[in-house]
Amino acid sequence: MTADRSGGTGRRLILAIETSCDETAAAIVANGTDVLSNVVSSQVDLHAVYGGVVPEVASRAHLDKLESVVAEAMTRADVTSPDLDGVAATCGPGLIGALLIGVSAAKAMALAWDVPYIGVNHMEGHLFATFLERPDIELPLVVLLVSGGHTLIVEVTEPGRYRYLGSTIDDAAGEAFDKVARYLGLGYPGGPIIDRLAAEGDRTVVRFPRAMMDDGLDFSFSGIKTAVVNYVRRHPDVANADIAAGFQDAVVDVLVTKTIRAARRVGAATVCLGGGVAANSQLRETFAAEARAAGLAHLVPDRAYCTDNAAMIAAAAHWRLVNDGPTGLDGGADPSLKLPTA
Amino acid sequence: MNRLRLATDGPEETRAVAAELATVLMDGDLLVLTGDLGAGKTCFAQGLGVGLGIEDRITSPTFTLANRYAGRLVLHHLDVYRLDTVGEAIDLGLPELLEEGVTVIEWGDRIDRVLPADHLLVTLRYPDLDPDVGHGSDPVAGPAENRRLIDIACPGAGCRSPVDGRDASRWSGRALDRLLARWMVTP
Numbered sequence: 001m002t003a004d005r006s007g008g009t010g011r012r013l014i015l016a017i018e019t020s021c022d023e024t025a026a027a028i029v030a031n032g033t034d035v036l037s038n039v040v041s042s043q044v045d046l047h048a049v050y051g052g053v054v055p056e057v058a059s060r061a062h063l064d065k066l067e068s069v070v071a072e073a074m075t076r077a078d079v080t081s082p083d084l085d086g087v088a089a090t091c092g093p094g095l096i097g098a099l100l101i102g103v104s105a106a107k108a109m110a111l112a113w114d115v116p117y118i119g120v121n122h123m124e125g126h127l128f129a130t131f132l133e134r135p136d137i138e139l140p141l142v143v144l145l146v147s148g149g150h151t152l153i154v155e156v157t158e159p160g161r162y163r164y165l166g167s168t169i170d171d172a173a174g175e176a177f178d179k180v181a182r183y184l185g186l187g188y189p190g191g192p193i194i195d196r197l198a199a200e201g202d203r204t205v206v207r208f209p210r211a212m213m214d215d216g217l218d219f220s221f222s223g224i225k226t227a228v229v230n231y232v233r234r235h236p237d238v239a240n241a242d243i244a245a246g247f248q249d250a251v252v253d254v255l256v257t258k259t260i261r262a263a264r265r266v267g268a269a270t271v272c273l274g275g276g277v278a279a280n281s282q283l284r285e286t287f288a289a290e291a292r293a294a295g296l297a298h299l300v301p302d303r304a305y306c307t308d309n310a311a312m313i314a315a316a317a318h319w320r321l322v323n324d325g326p327t328g329l330d331g332g333a334d335p336s337l338k339l340p341t342a
Numbered sequence: 343m344n345r346l347r348l349a350t351d352g353p354e355e356t357r358a359v360a361a362e363l364a365t366v367l368m369d370g371d372l373l374v375l376t377g378d379l380g381a382g383k384t385c386f387a388q389g390l391g392v393g394l395g396i397e398d399r400i401t402s403p404t405f406t407l408a409n410r411y412a413g414r415l416v417l418h419h420l421d422v423y424r425l426d427t428v429g430e431a432i433d434l435g436l437p438e439l440l441e442e443g444v445t446v447i448e449w450g451d452r453i454d455r456v457l458p459a460d461h462l463l464v465t466l467r468y469p470d471l472d473p474d475v476g477h478g479s480d481p482v483a484g485p486a487e488n489r490r491l492i493d494i495a496c497p498g499a500g501c502r503s504p505v506d507g508r509d510a511s512r513w514s515g516r517a518l519d520r521l522l523a524r525w526m527v528t529p
Contacts, residue, residue, distance in 0.1 A: 149405030
């Protein structure tokens with residue numbers, strides 16, 4: 001166990017670093033719930049010219065930005081290294097080169113400052129984003145995690161214990177947003193662009209297929225991408241806004257329907273939303289409305305905690321440190337790390 | 343075998359073609375998949391997984407870039423759409439991946455300068471639009487729109503070994519034309 005450095009206040013401070021994809025982020029969180037600082041430096045502009053995240057570009061940008069992002073997080077939280085009780089980093093899943101930048105930096109700081117290092121699963125971080133806003137939330141809880149790389153329905157039976165209820169059999173939902181945006185020539189990243197454009201379109205012009213709608217809790221988003229291509233090939237004059245609206249409507253419909261179904265199936269009283277796609281306006285609205293209609297409590301975290309950030313990593317690290325102790329300094333990074341399931 | 347042209351009715355048949363092809367795959371084989379968005383590249387890779395006896399779910403590698411699956415042979419499944427330079431492909435550890443099991447690379451034609459010439463090139467295409475089809479009850483996904491044309495070629499075939507003059511292609515002698523005969527159409 002670690003010595004109490006709180007000076008008698010009982011406050012445990014974790015510095016966390018998140019570099020799994022295209023955001024360089026650092027945060028200081030006290031006791032797993034009290035966010036003292038949450039700094040995110042986006043690389044979106046860097047990657048926009050390529051139409052997607054380029055691994056080498058991402059790694060180099062993380063390396064360039066990490067030191068100043070960490071310094072900024074320390075300054076905003078008004079803490080110095082002797083105040084810290086641990087340094088955490090996302091150790092997977094993600095791009096291996098990008099992960100290693102954060103992991104190596106966190107381990108070096110932990111060694112230099114003589115505090116524990118905690119390696120954190122990125123997806124567990126997204127689950128803990130929920131507890132950042134509502135530490136007293138009732139379990140079991142069903143969470144829809146939806147991002148560029150993942151589409152999962154997870155049951156949280158207790159903190160640190162998870163059960164996969166459903167996942168995508170092909171493309172992640174966020175990937176479908178990016179690919180459809182690219183096909184329509186709208187640019188990158190696809191999520192926010194389609195979100196904005198869909199607001200100007202008519203979702204009833206094209207009703208795209210809802211894949212696997214009546215079939216369990218798994219998802220498939222490959223077919224809708226093909227359906228968009230087929231429709232545009234046949235109807236070259238269709239307005240991009242109407243395609244965006246119809247596409248988004250179909251994706252949101254499937255995501256929300258299956259999450260509510262999952263909650264009913266396991267008897268959860270609360271449903272939550274997490275991951276980058278949880279920033280989508282229509283998903284947020286429909287998720288809240290359908291949960292209310294189903295008599296379920298619901299939590300849609302602030303957009304800043306849905307997209308990649310380090311505060312959620314610090315929250316998960318706090319819990320892991322208390323329950324499992326530190327990660328060894330020989331702990332590496334795993335690009336396809338799985339959630340620890342019950 | 344220089345080039346085969348196959349036609350499939352949709353995703354299930356595209357998977358079936360790949361599963362059949364996978365039965366003759368060997369350690370060190372490389373397949374390059376090319377074709378537009380939604381043409382069926384990941385679908386083809388899933389079929390290879392079926393044929394290699396892989397039980398894990400094969401999903402799109404677009405986000406993680408390289409996935410590894412264990413079956414009768416290891417399958418490395420890559421997507422290099424987002425890679426900008428050939429140098430980045432080398433950063434993915436391509437030479438090391440190619441030493442183990444079967445490697446399948448979506449959009450691999452973008453980096454063919456660094457790939458061994460002796461690979462199988464699989465091109466998936468949407469059929470030409472038929473103006474009379476697809477305006478029925480389901481304008482979004484009429485059956486004709488699910489059809490795909492699949493060209494399989496080996497750029498390395500016909501290259502002669504400098505030593506004994508024999509056909510050096512690793513794909514020769516595997517009788518892909520007989521294996522895939524039921525889907526073949528005239529190019």
